[in-house]
């Protein structure tokens with residue numbers, strides 16, 4: 001889903017989430033485990049007010065497991081419950097209701113002490129487009145639900161989806177915007193496929209991706225494409241990055257007249273294979289450096 005985030009849309013998205021907050025006990029903030037910072041809304045604390053919140057690192061099957069562990073520790077240190085899941089297969093998704101209950105343990109204990117039987121925890125999933133909200137809702141629900149964007153008058157048509165006996169989910173997720181004014185965030189979102197290529201130029205995205213791969217996953221890059229080249233030492237020198245893109249293109253037969261490399265084709269290959277996980281599990285933002 002591609003959304004143009006003009007100020008009016010942001011205000012509406014924010015209002016829609018805040019309307020829903022009145023209906024729920026906890027917010028589930030879904031981030032992409034490969035880019036936990038770039039997939040985060042810059043105003044999330046402000047938008048979610050003081051609602052208890054858990055952080056779910058989605059697409060963890062595509063992320064570097066060691067980096068994911070470091071992010072979990074980091075978020076826990078900051079006071080959030082946090083779990084990494086793979087919603088495409090369901091790995092660890094089943095632990096979310098238990099974690100939600102843990103988050104509300106004080107409230108639940110209070111109710112029990114007054115002889116009140118606590119009802120299921122009511123939750124809302126929030127996150128930027130394409131982070132995996134619908135996939136996670138379907139996985140938690142255990143069936144496919146037609147998930148639409150926000151409808152007008154959201155609080156009226158809202159449905160609760162039962163997740164076992166302990167949790168109920170709102171059927172429409174809260175859609176947040178990314179920190180798109182930062183170009184690096186834009187490129188990281190594009191690299192992971194969260195922003196469609198029509199918005200940014202494919203060669204620019206692949207250039208950015210190749211530079212990140214050279215700096216963070218050089219051996220993987222060399223192994224995957226079988227290139228025999230010297231590692232660039234100065235990543236500020238764009239011709240050095242292009243040299244690697246050309247080597248990849250040459251290896252894959254992306255040639256045009258005069259023996260030159262078709263950079264657009266080579267860019268497509270780099271991005272496709274990276275997004276499909278062919279270069280292994282990659283994380284582009286480390287908890288230790290932020």
Ligand code: G4P
Nearest residue numbers: 058059060061085086087088128129130131132133134135
């Ligand atoms: P959204 O509601 O937040 O906009 O995101 P959505 O669930 O539509 O997911 C966006 C893409 O991310 C989908 O792929 C979906 O399959 C994929 N995805 C979601 N969660 C995970 C995960 O944990 N692991 C992996 N590997 N992928 C995940 P798509 O290519 O856009 O669609 P499709 O090919 O799956 O139909």
